[in-house]
Amino acid sequence: MSSSEFPSFLSPRLGPRSEPESAEDPAVMRPTPISLDVQLPPTIISPSFTPVTVPSTPVPIPVISTPQPSESLPDILPEVECVVRARIPTTSGSEIFLHLYKNNMDDKEHLAIVFGNKIRSKSLDRVREGETEMDRMIRGAYVGRLYPGRQTSAEDNISPEENVVKDAATLVRIHSECYTGETAWSARCDCGEQLDEAARLMSKENHGVVVYLRQEGRGIGLGEKLKAYNLQDLGADTVTANLLLRHPADARSYSLATAILLDLGLTEIRLLTNNPDKIAAVEGKHREIKVRERVPMVPIAWRNHSGGIRSKEVEGYLKTKVRSLVNYQRLSLC
Numbered sequence: 001m002s003s004s005e006f007p008s009f010l011s012p013r014l015g016p017r018s019e020p021e022s023a024e025d026p027a028v029m030r031p032t033p034i035s036l037d038v039q040l041p042p043t044i045i046s047p048s049f050t051p052v053t054v055p056s057t058p059v060p061i062p063v064i065s066t067p068q069p070s071e072s073l074p075d076i077l078p079e080v081e082c083v084v085r086a087r088i089p090t091t092s093g094s095e096i097f098l099h100l101y102k103n104n105m106d107d108k109e110h111l112a113i114v115f116g117n118k119i120r121s122k123s124l125d126r127v128r129e130g131e132t133e134m135d136r137m138i139r140g141a142y143v144g145r146l147y148p149g150r151q152t153s154a155e156d157n158i159s160p161e162e163n164v165v166k167d168a169a170t171l172v173r174i175h176s177e178c179y180t181g182e183t184a185w186s187a188r189c190d191c192g193e194q195l196d197e198a199a200r201l202m203s204k205e206n207h208g209v210v211v212y213l214r215q216e217g218r219g220i221g222l223g224e225k226l227k228a229y230n231l232q233d234l235g236a237d238t239v240t241a242n243l244l245l246r247h248p249a250d251a252r253s254y255s256l257a258t259a260i261l262l263d264l265g266l267t268e269i270r271l272l273t274n275n276p277d278k279i280a281a282v283e284g285k286h287r288e289i290k291v292r293e294r295v296p297m298v299p300i301a302w303r304n305h306s307g308g309i310r311s312k313e314v315e316g317y318l319k320t321k322v323r324s325l326v327n328y329q330r331l332s333l334c
């Protein structure tokens with residue numbers, strides 16, 4: 001099969017270059033040296049940073065005054081709709097309800113990982129025109145449990161305590177996708193560990209939500225992130241590597257998370273994060289959500305001498321994270 005027989009969606013064949021390179025000219029072939037010496041901006045505000053030694057159950061930090069919302073936050077939140085929800089029994093024994101969302105901002109499948117059965121999505125429960133009871137059950141808009149032969153999506157054998165709404169603000173983690181840290185066993189960052197820790201704390205309460213945003217590599221995508229890793233191996237730190245690739249140090253946005261939390265009826269939350277600046281971002285420009293407490297996440301390797309991720313890369317990563325928080329108050333890497 002010649003390349004001309006491949007269907008049109010395959011990569012196009014490239015035409016000749018308009019300025020052909022001369023292999024004989026060493027000046028053309030020599031790579032341009034790059035400088036890894038990018039200066040970070042000076043300290044703006046000193047952060048309230050988590051102490052290194054804390055017990056394994058994190059101590060919540062009350063949020064007395066929320067930082068001013070940034071002017072860059074959007075005025076109007078994106079529209080989100082929960083397309084489908086399904087029960088997932090997990091290897092730890094607890095059950096989660098995975099909620100898959102679509103939105104009017106991008107075409108990615110953002111997720112809400114809901115612990116316990118007290119949190120419901122308004123957009124999922126809304127009755128859609130022409131749908132049958134079976135349609136509703138298939139897309140997860142049922143109350144209680146599914147079982148063979150069930151006929152209705154409405155309330156079914158719910159024990160009274162299952163419907164009790166918790167008084168305490170719900171524990172929430174906003175987590176950005178990290179393929180390398182969560183799936184490819186990377187020791188360059190602690191994202192996998194943080195996701196596990198969030199799940200552990202929420203399983204313990206049998207209540208909570210991880211909003212899982214598909215913004216890989218701090219929003220720059222996996223391909224660019226891998227280039228940044230190569231720059232790190234060349235001596236740049238995580239922030240500098242992004243700047244060298246002409247990406248912002250952090251390209252993530254949290255307005256989708258705010259919209260998803262509102263859809264789940266969560267207006268008062270406890271936020272699991274080390275980044276105080278995330279509070280204003282998640283609360284939204286008009287404070288649609290109120291963060292009552294910030295619950296710190298301390299790397300397991302800093303809490304005891306046996307568990308957690310240990311590598312020279314993750315040490316450098318965490319140092320940069322601390323330095324970046326001091327300098328920018330807005331970075332939680334990956």
Ligand SMILES: [Zn+2]
Nearest residue numbers: 178189191334
């Ligand atoms: Zn990561």
